[in-house]
Amino acid sequence: xxxxxxxxxxxxxxxxxxxxxxxxxxxxxxxxxxxxxxxxxxxxxxxxxxxxxxxxxxxxxxxxxxxxxxxxxxxxxxxxxxxxxxxxxxxxxxxxxxxxxxxxxxxxxxxxxxxxxxxxxxxxxxxxxxxxxxxxxxxxxxxxxxxxxxxxxxxxxxxxxxxxxxxxxxxxxxxxxxxxxxxxxxxxxxxxxxxxxxxxxxxxxxxxxxxxxxxxxxxxxxxxxxxxxxxxxxxxxxxxxxxxxxxxxxxxxxxxxxxxxxxxxxxxxxxxxxxxxxxxxxxxxxxxxxxxxxxxxxxxxxxxxxxxxxxxxxxxxxxxxxxxxxxxxxxxxxxxxxxxxxxxxxxxxxxxxxxxxxxxxxxxxxxxxxxxxxxxxxxxxxxxxxxxxxxxxx
Amino acid sequence: xxxxxxxxxxxxxxxxxxxxxxxxxxxxxxxxxxxxxxxxxxxxxxxxxxxxxxxxxxxxxxxxxxxxxxxxxxxxxxxxxxxxxxxxxxxxxxxxxxxxxxxxxxxxxxxxxxxxxxxxxxxxxxxxxxxxxxxxxxxxxxxxxxxxxxxxxxxxxxxxxxxxxxxxxxxxxxxxxxxxxxxxxxxxxxxxxxxxxxxxxxxxxxxxxxxxxxxxxxxxxxxxxxxxxxxxxxxxxxxxxxxxxxxxxxxxxxxxxxxxxxxxxxxxxxxxxxxxxxxxxxxxxxxxxxxxxxxxxxxxxxxxxxxxxxxxxxxxxxxxxxxxxxxxxxxxxxxxxxxxxxxxxxxxxxxxxxxxxxxxxxxxxxxxxxxxxxxxxxxxxxxxxxxxxxxxxx
Numbered sequence: 001x002x003x004x005x006x007x008x009x010x011x012x013x014x015x016x017x018x019x020x021x022x023x024x025x026x027x028x029x030x031x032x033x034x035x036x037x038x039x040x041x042x043x044x045x046x047x048x049x050x051x052x053x054x055x056x057x058x059x060x061x062x063x064x065x066x067x068x069x070x071x072x073x074x075x076x077x078x079x080x081x082x083x084x085x086x087x088x089x090x091x092x093x094x095x096x097x098x099x100x101x102x103x104x105x106x107x108x109x110x111x112x113x114x115x116x117x118x119x120x121x122x123x124x125x126x127x128x129x130x131x132x133x134x135x136x137x138x139x140x141x142x143x144x145x146x147x148x149x150x151x152x153x154x155x156x157x158x159x160x161x162x163x164x165x166x167x168x169x170x171x172x173x174x175x176x177x178x179x180x181x182x183x184x185x186x187x188x189x190x191x192x193x194x195x196x197x198x199x200x201x202x203x204x205x206x207x208x209x210x211x212x213x214x215x216x217x218x219x220x221x222x223x224x225x226x227x228x229x230x231x232x233x234x235x236x237x238x239x240x241x242x243x244x245x246x247x248x249x250x251x252x253x254x255x256x257x258x259x260x261x262x263x264x265x266x267x268x269x270x271x272x273x274x275x276x277x278x279x280x281x282x283x284x285x286x287x288x289x290x291x292x293x294x295x296x297x298x299x300x301x302x303x304x305x306x307x308x309x310x311x312x313x314x315x316x317x318x319x320x321x322x323x324x325x326x327x328x329x330x331x332x333x334x335x336x337x338x339x340x341x342x343x344x345x346x347x348x349x350x351x352x353x354x355x356x357x358x359x360x361x362x363x364x365x366x367x368x369x370x371x372x373x374x375x376x377x378x379x380x381x382x383x384x385x386x387x388x389x390x391x392x393x394x
Numbered sequence: 395x396x397x398x399x400x401x402x403x404x405x406x407x408x409x410x411x412x413x414x415x416x417x418x419x420x421x422x423x424x425x426x427x428x429x430x431x432x433x434x435x436x437x438x439x440x441x442x443x444x445x446x447x448x449x450x451x452x453x454x455x456x457x458x459x460x461x462x463x464x465x466x467x468x469x470x471x472x473x474x475x476x477x478x479x480x481x482x483x484x485x486x487x488x489x490x491x492x493x494x495x496x497x498x499x500x501x502x503x504x505x506x507x508x509x510x511x512x513x514x515x516x517x518x519x520x521x522x523x524x525x526x527x528x529x530x531x532x533x534x535x536x537x538x539x540x541x542x543x544x545x546x547x548x549x550x551x552x553x554x555x556x557x558x559x560x561x562x563x564x565x566x567x568x569x570x571x572x573x574x575x576x577x578x579x580x581x582x583x584x585x586x587x588x589x590x591x592x593x594x595x596x597x598x599x600x601x602x603x604x605x606x607x608x609x610x611x612x613x614x615x616x617x618x619x620x621x622x623x624x625x626x627x628x629x630x631x632x633x634x635x636x637x638x639x640x641x642x643x644x645x646x647x648x649x650x651x652x653x654x655x656x657x658x659x660x661x662x663x664x665x666x667x668x669x670x671x672x673x674x675x676x677x678x679x680x681x682x683x684x685x686x687x688x689x690x691x692x693x694x695x696x697x698x699x700x701x702x703x704x705x706x707x708x709x710x711x712x713x714x715x716x717x718x719x720x721x722x723x724x725x726x727x728x729x730x731x732x733x734x735x736x737x738x739x740x741x742x743x744x745x746x747x748x749x750x751x752x753x754x755x756x757x758x759x760x761x762x763x764x765x766x767x768x769x770x771x772x773x774x775x776x777x778x779x780x781x782x783x784x785x786x787x788x
Contacts, residue, residue: 001409001634001635001638001639001642002409003407003408003409003410003411003412004406004408004409005405005407005408006405006406006408007404007405008402009403009404009405011399011400012398012400012401013399014397014398014399014400014654014655015395015396015397015398016397017397018397042436101616107511149614159569174566199700211639213619213622213639214615214616214619214620214623214639214642214643214646215642217615217616217618217619218612218616220611220615221608221611221612221614221615222611222612222708224609224611225608225611226608227608228607229607229608240395241395241604241605244395244605244655245395245605245606245607245608247657248395248608248609249608252608252612257651260408260642261408261638261642282763339521348672368640
């Protein structure tokens, strides 16, 4: 087991009606002014934004608003948010939405608190934010896990780059998670969320590390529960218990719990960020589903015993020790079928990616053939190109 | 799933050599003076205390020391610690030890920060600490989970009362967990630790709640991993991986993770606190092992399906749906055998408890026949007496 640091400072308020606490929770930070940050019109239409405003007003908290966050949140809106915070002397950012809104809010809070640094340098890993504004989230989508994670993923649409960075400043002070707020999430977005949540932990599970059987067992618990909850949510969108298990899984899958004692790199996420960086309309979860099985088939031979454990403990397969590859490939096939059952793509062609772009994807993912992704099987440019090609069609 | 609040602010530094970071970690709080709080001579003999002093001195941090914490930590030493903090203007408490030292440190920090309140009133739940001193821990025993819990259990030896209380002020700012520091823990204390750790989650598992399958699966992961790690530590005390999995389990089992969405009451802990309150030489884990099977046999019929899930998922038993009691009793028998294999008692007689005291125990546990412990089966005075009697001999 590797040494590790475990840090999950975000205080979570989970359950029905919890969003009505937002006024009192923000008031604890005694802010000068709050930025309410949100995405599309749905938070307005549902009446959630009105409830949030009312809660802040009841505590005599002043606020400004910035909406318009899109999937794969854009650097340009982040810069607008930073300027607004500086002009209005905002010292608390409240995200009302899903992962894109939360990541945009994190980047705004980091940029506003560090006026001498350029916010895009955080994404490029040329700089690390030294401080940040206080911030909280009201979750309306169970997917990204950003509510408890130290991660922030921003897209620069001028360059087509989508980059993630992790640091302590990216942790929310609090997160409000009311599963009822996700009843209106449609089947496709729900499926994308289920894929993304489980993937956060599946990817950690296959990072190098030894003798982490507690972490492994917790990870298997999160993966299996997410897969069940995701399918149940699609079958019955108003199933509170399914929505609740899925929402809580989104937080646990990405807050660090499932990587304790193992190394950390989300390889398939790196492949996917390139895809949705170049095709911003592709939902992140759909991109992951389209890529994962090909990645899995390409890498599994580098650690047969780990993959057998996965096949046995996650997919409940009896291990064929004479032909372990058969067991592993069966598990991957089962996961592929699960994605199909969820209504997710299992290849890039289904997402209208052009075959001509695969080479450019491998170049970007390898950062112009300079980056090798670590793992049981290290992946350089040639491997990346092979995986993108495998993933193109089923 | 019930609404819940999840709060685990303690930052954990886990692994080999991590205790050498203590100077820099304490320095981040810029303390006026630190109280180093410890127990027996073992922290001195092992050289750990010297290393801690050196780390603080390298950061020019002044400190005073208070040793002498015993198993079932005493109110009298807490009062001494509070007086010392006030006299020396201490504003940071550093616990070097196991659960007893950490609980004593928490109570001192709470008492010193609230000079207008009486510290024993916190245990009696007549008052709640409004603030606390900053505090950290260097763990030398994997057992109580106090390093991440919001719990503090103190014994008043004048009255024979052992009382626990939970609150946010009881959270450590940081915990340093180096599994190597537990190599010297003997087999009996290691077994007591394994029992206590798993029990923190087993008890939560049987608290009322519905549709918490993610929490359930995580709990099962913690329980099974702890049981394995505990036995492995006894077989080979220098097995780093076993010590590491057990130490990390101690934190996860009691930090709140395994109760999300369920109600919370540690019933068997209530029974045991009375026993070791009256017999302070009884180790807490041993008391729990002596009581649990009798409690289990007494209560399981109140929720057959929950206990079948436990039998299946924790003890890997095939369920006999025609005779579910047979399956459940087999699981309880297996857990009893596990305790025997660990070298733990499975009845109170083995702990030299006098049969004459059982009635007094039931009176104390029921707080003079006024308290009923909540749960799938509610337990009043008569039930408590029946369980103590069942637990007296095997």
